[in-house]
Amino acid sequence: KAGVTQTPRYLIKTRGQQVTLSCSPISGHRSVSWYQQTPGQGLQFLFEYFSETQRNKGNFPGRFSGRQFSNSRSEMNVSTLELGDSALYLCASSSWTGYEQYFGPGTRLTVT
Amino acid sequence: TQLLEQSPQFLSIQEGENLTVYCNSSSVFSSLQWYRQEPGEGPVLLVTVVTGGEVKKLKRLTFQFGDARKDSSLHITAAQTGDTGLYLCAGAGTASKLTFGTGTRLQVTL
Numbered sequence: 001k002a003g004v005t006q007t008p009r010y011l012i013k014t015r016g017q018q019v020t021l022s023c024s025p026i027s028g029h030r031s032v033s034w035y036q037q038t039p040g041q042g043l044q045f046l047f048e049y050f051s052e053t054q055r056n057k058g059n060f061p062g063r064f065s066g067r068q069f070s071n072s073r074s075e076m077n078v079s080t081l082e083l084g085d086s087a088l089y090l091c092a093s094s095s096w097t098g099y100e101q102y103f104g105p106g107t108r109l110t111v112t
Numbered sequence: 113t114q115l116l117e118q119s120p121q122f123l124s125i126q127e128g129e130n131l132t133v134y135c136n137s138s139s140v141f142s143s144l145q146w147y148r149q150e151p152g153e154g155p156v157l158l159v160t161v162v163t164g165g166e167v168k169k170l171k172r173l174t175f176q177f178g179d180a181r182k183d184s185s186l187h188i189t190a191a192q193t194g195d196t197g198l199y200l201c202a203g204a205g206t207a208s209k210l211t212f213g214t215g216t217r218l219q220v221t222l
Contacts, residue, residue: 043212103154
């Protein structure tokens with residue numbers, strides 16, 4: 001079974017721009033969660049989608065948004081990028097909400 | 113807000129030594145998972161513990177879930193350089209959301 005894939009793996013953007021990251025979950029998994037990982041804050045939960053509906057949301061500003069398609073693929077968008085948004089963005093899929101997460105390799109976003 | 117504190121934050125040991133990593137919370141979790149993350153990669157699930165007092169072994173790794181399901185420990189026997197990485201615990205609590213711990217960075221040297 002293919003694992004979770006994320007594209008792109010690396011991204012460099014400038015302040016004020018927006019970015020869209022993509023995640024393809026493990027086949028059959030309907031839950032997709034997004035996390036932000038930084039050295040200072042660790043792994044922080046952004047949001048979770050299940051069957052195209054946002055089920056849970058972390059404490060991030062409205063500049064961070066996401067969606068899930070009917071094939072369970074998910075995208076997250078960050079608008080008006082700030083330097084502090086530089087991080088590793090991880091996507092994880094699960095067969096059910098809150099259960100064991102299977103992570104992708106992440107997208108390393110650098111904002112200059 | 114459910115928080116998971118891990119200790120120690122950093123650990124540097126030599127190959128062959130034993131170590132224990134702790135994961136503590138004031139909240140009760142329905143299950144607890146342990147992950148290992150290597151540089152440039154996403155976390156990889158090691159184990160899930162569900163029952164209070166449960167002990168699971170994975171080769172040289174022993175995981176224990178506290179009786180009250182608020183804490184957990186990871187014990188590694190005879191550490192190897194391949195055990196190097198960031199160890200994360202994660203608890204499944206209210207609203208079926210996973211809360212990740214603060215992480216323990218382990219360095220095993222020859």
